[in-house]
Amino acid sequence: MMNVDRITRNAKVIKAFIFIQKEVFFSRRFDLFLQFISLSLNILFIGIFANLITINADISQYGTANYLDYLLIGSIIHNLVFLPRGSISSFVLGRVFPVLYNSPASLAAIFIGINAWRILWNLGLTLIIATVYVIFFGLTIHLNLGVVIVILSGILLIFALDMFSAGFRIATKATQDPLNWFFNITAQLVSGLYFPPEALPKWIQPLSKIHPETYILRMGRLTMGGDYSLTEILPSLQSMLIITVVMLVLGYLMFSWGFNKARELGTLGHI
Numbered sequence: 001m002m003n004v005d006r007i008t009r010n011a012k013v014i015k016a017f018i019f020i021q022k023e024v025f026f027s028r029r030f031d032l033f034l035q036f037i038s039l040s041l042n043i044l045f046i047g048i049f050a051n052l053i054t055i056n057a058d059i060s061q062y063g064t065a066n067y068l069d070y071l072l073i074g075s076i077i078h079n080l081v082f083l084p085r086g087s088i089s090s091f092v093l094g095r096v097f098p099v100l101y102n103s104p105a106s107l108a109a110i111f112i113g114i115n116a117w118r119i120l121w122n123l124g125l126t127l128i129i130a131t132v133y134v135i136f137f138g139l140t141i142h143l144n145l146g147v148v149i150v151i152l153s154g155i156l157l158i159f160a161l162d163m164f165s166a167g168f169r170i171a172t173k174a175t176q177d178p179l180n181w182f183f184n185i186t187a188q189l190v191s192g193l194y195f196p197p198e199a200l201p202k203w204i205q206p207l208s209k210i211h212p213e214t215y216i217l218r219m220g221r222l223t224m225g226g227d228y229s230l231t232e233i234l235p236s237l238q239s240m241l242i243i244t245v246v247m248l249v250l251g252y253l254m255f256s257w258g259f260n261k262a263r264e265l266g267t268l269g270h271i
Contacts, residue, residue, distance in 0.1 A: 010109035017113025043132055046071060057196040062218060063226015072133045074193050077220030079126040081154035087115045089166040146223035146230040154216040157244045163251035167258030183211065192217045215240050
């Protein structure tokens with residue numbers, strides 16, 4: 001009975017956070033209007049951009065028929081994988097975190113509640129974008145176990161990187177951590193989000209081989225765009241899972257160190 005009561009209380013906490021954030025979000029009607037305008041323009045620009053660019057690379061190796069499909073599938077995978085980005089760091093680095101940390105509510109429930117609305121909203125936007133791509137750009141999307149595993153493993157990796165970032169920034173009060181800083185500034189160029197890595201200059205291609213998003217996007221395109229099965233991408237997925245496990249360990253160690261140091265110094269919630 002106690003477990004049922006605890007689950008009920010946590011569910012109420014999560015529901016309350018979602019309700020409050022939803023009300024605040026929709027109260028900013030002009031910002032919401034501009035967001036949809038920006039979304040529409042971005043979709044339009046992607047279509048125009050893909051039709052103007054000529055890529056001297058073998059697009060078919062990614063399971064996509066043309067560069068437009070390559071770009072659209074990459075956009076969808078990127079949006080889905082990065083859903084948890086900032087979930088930990090924005091939570092523990094907020095000024096109200098000490099109050100939440102010492103509240104009687106479950107910290108896990110608070111964490112889920114604070115992030116739930118943002119993730120649900122961005123997930124909804126991604127589904128809208130994918131639907132537009134299918135209807136207006138003729139994109140074919142395949143859904144299989146491989147797609148699910150690739151997206152979940154990518155989400156787990158982003159979560160691990162954010163945990164590392166949170167720990168580093170809690171302890172140092174820096175606005176960036178070196179690991180995520182490097183991945184962020186190189187992602188759009190070397191990860192294959194917009195261009196196949198082999199189309200890049202030779203001197204910069206080694207960066208794509210050490211960027212984790214390169215492998216996420218490649219496997220995502222093969223499964224979602226090319227209908228590759230989980231078995232067919234298993235060799236690449238195994239390497240990706242090893243990287244993810246390593247980053248989860250490093251992220252946890254960094255977060256534990258940073259959190260405990262800030263708690264000892266009394267600087268939790270200080271930015």
